[in-house]
Amino acid sequence: MSRYEVLMTDLWLVKRKDSPNFFYRRTVPSDVIAILRSHGQKPKEAVWKSTGTSDRKQARLVMHRLNLEQDDQWEAVRRSAREELQGKTPTKTDINRACRKFFDERRMAYEAKFTEAVVAEDRDALPLQLTSIQYGSLKLKDAATKGIMLEPIMNKMDRIIEDEGWTLPKLLANGQYTEGYWAFYRAMVDAIRDAADLEMRSARGEAAPAPTSEVIRASFVTPSKAMGGEDTTLAALAQKFEEAERRSAFKKGYTIDQQSQAIRLFVQHCSPDVLVESITKRQMAAFVEVLLQLPVKFSSRSDCQDISLAAAVAIGINRKLPNRSPKTVYREISGVSSFFKWLVQRQYVEHNLTSGLFPRIDKGRGQRPPFSDEQLNIILASPLFKGSESVLKPHQAGDVLIRDWRFWIPLCSMFTGARATELAQLLVSDIHQNGDRWAFHMEECDDEDTTKTLKNTASRRVVPVHKTLEAAGFLKYVSERREAKDLRLFPGLKPVKGILGAKPSRAWRDYLTRIDVKHGADGMGLHSFRHTITDQLRLAGFYDDQIAVVLGHSKDLMTTRYGKMAEGTFQQRCEIIDSVAFTGVDFSTILPRAGH
Structure with missing residues (x-):
């Protein structure tokens, strides 16, 4: 079984809350829905059938049988509709539907010619294609005006009449074409000319040109309205x-x-x-x-x-x-x-039109660089950590000590490598003791007042509080939030477009710019701390798979899919975090002064 077939199987097999078994679910084709509605029925958009088993392998076997049975049922509906049309004189709607199908075929043919020229980078061929389409359209109009039918179009019409089983006489006793046949021909000519017109308008830059002929406009009417x-x-x-x-x-x-x-x-x-x-x-x-x-x-x-x-x-x-x-x-x-x-x-369209149209990007650009020791010293000696002019002007020097999320989230990021959103959504209860050591507990929660999300399963982790963070007064800050009965660890944060980490990320980029650490779109931000601590841990001799445990990186290993326990012991995590030394970085501005 190919990967595509496996994906389709997974698409058709679903679970429901009211049953442990797998269910077969498949969208009803739009043409079958249209046929059933035309007979006064109210068909559902999807078919649901229980496979009678909770075992995926067994469910797949049942699914294949149900799939064949369902295809047979839908084909029977289509066959019955075709049999009803046998010998039927086509209505105006039937003619419009056939012309619309021909219109779509011609537009695809025109587009294929243009695409071929573009792929071959033959720009000179594009004006020639337009001229050819325009000439063909004028030739059709001229022939129809003179009462002349062109054989290629007639051959197409004859095939349609035969395939649909219509009764549409072609010639009168005197050898002239019947009025019904002429009406069909004129509608086909309108469809071809409209396809040419839309293609030329589209090629000249019109975003979504609308058809102008009555026959094609009628086919574009929304089915719900028609x-x-x-x-x-x-x-x-x-x-x-x-x-x-x-x-x-x-x-x-x-x-x-x-x-x-x-x-x-x-x-x-x-x-x-x-x-x-x-x-x-x-x-x-x-x-x-x-x-x-x-x-x-x-x-x-x-x-x-x-x-x-x-x-x-x-x-x-x-x-x-x-x-x-x-x-x-x-x-x-x-x-x-x-x-x-x-x-x-869901069979609304046949192809994903975005295929092959993604712009080329340099995936190496835009990556977050780590902070150097020099940059960290500039940051820690800046007003936000040393003393600001006021709460509203944290980037200007003064005597006001700011100790809200603006102070703590960068420091927590520095000593945990946690993502901005992970830190911003922390609850006071997420900081608690494991034995004699305090730790951050990164977990998901879907309660209405305390919603927390994680990037992936590996992001659910326990990260010990670094000794320097403790010395800076972080646990005292947590105790103050607990005494104030705050739910969130950083209660001053409000979500921006539903994201709690958006405001601190933006504020930190702005602050780095103001203190001359960030220059333009250099990638510097809160996420740079995540790269910085990675380098620190590598310097301490840890391998990337060990670092991933505390950073919450997912690892593409089969073993990670088994069991429920977190990887590594808490003591091992303490050893990893405690190895972060930041040699050459001066933390004196965030540590209590002697006598205080």
Whole structure:
């Protein structure tokens, strides 16, 4: 069995809270739903059947049988619908449906020619392709005006009539074409000319050109508006996807927020009312180009509000604003790609249009560098740790000692290597004793008032409190929070877009800039402490798999999937943390002075 088949198996086998057994779940194809609805039925969007077993291997065997049976049932529905059409005189809706299918085929053919020229970097071929398409469209119009039918189109029509089983006479007794056949031909010509028109408009930069012919416009009408079917507009399915993602337990809220924001940009670019099956690869490529040309932080600029993405690009060009990074665009296309994978799985579309369109990025860039001893000394001698002018001006020297999250989160990060969000979401109860030693307990929690999330399973860990952190008064600070009956260890922090670690990360980058440690986009931030302690532990002689235990790095080993106990003893973790010496770094500014 291939990896793809295994993934599809896992997709169709699901667990439900009300049963220990696996269930077979499969989305009903859209054409089957349409047929059943046309017969007055109200079909469900998905089929659910119990496999009768909680063993995955056995469930897979049952799943294969159910899969074959389900395919047979759906094929029987389709066969019955085809039999009903035998000998049927085609309605206007039937003609529109056939023309729409032909329209899609022609657009794909046009797009394939352009793609071939682009891949071959034959830019001169693009204008020639446009000229060829335009000439063919004019030739069709001229022939139809003169009452001449072109043989290639007639051959296509004859195949459609035969495949659909229609009764549509071609010739009258006098050898002239019937009015019904002529009507079908004119509709086919409109479809071809519309496909050519849309391709030319798209090639000239129009984001989401709409069809102009009546026959194709009629086929673009949303099924929910036309016959009570499912709404397959881009906006409707984007909303449906977001709702499904938020019900899932596999993605964090802020990840879904970023993903949804990228999809909203795509909806804005293409138009909310466009049907997903009509979106082309060319439109997706144009979207990527627009994202790359948008100015930095365009969404927060007052002059870019309530305007199209193309207009925002024009503003950026006119004012010579810097463009957003390919890394940002890469993340956004990843969000849109997740949406299209979902569409493919549920048979709304055939292909993931983002494939091959991700911008190239240098994955080596943007990595967080560690702090040097010189930089750490500058940080520890700066006003935040030595004395500030005021609570509102922590970067300016004075006599005010700030001892809130701004002081403690950087120090905790320095001596634990913990992530900003892990520290920001800590509860007072997460700092408690293991024997005679205090420790941080990094754990998840989904209570309404104390929600905490971790990046992965390995992030659930116990990290001893470093002796220098104790000497700086950290345990005294914890005791004060406990006496104040605070729930959170850093009660002054509020989430930004649902992320508690966002504010300290941003504030620390700003502070480093103000004290001249950070320069532009050099990567320096709270995460640099994570790299710094890694180097310290390597200097102490520890291997990366030992360091991973205290940093919460996941390790791709089969052994890590077994058992429930945490790796390594608490005493071993103490030895690892205590080895962090920071030789050459002066901590006198954070340690109590003699007599105090």
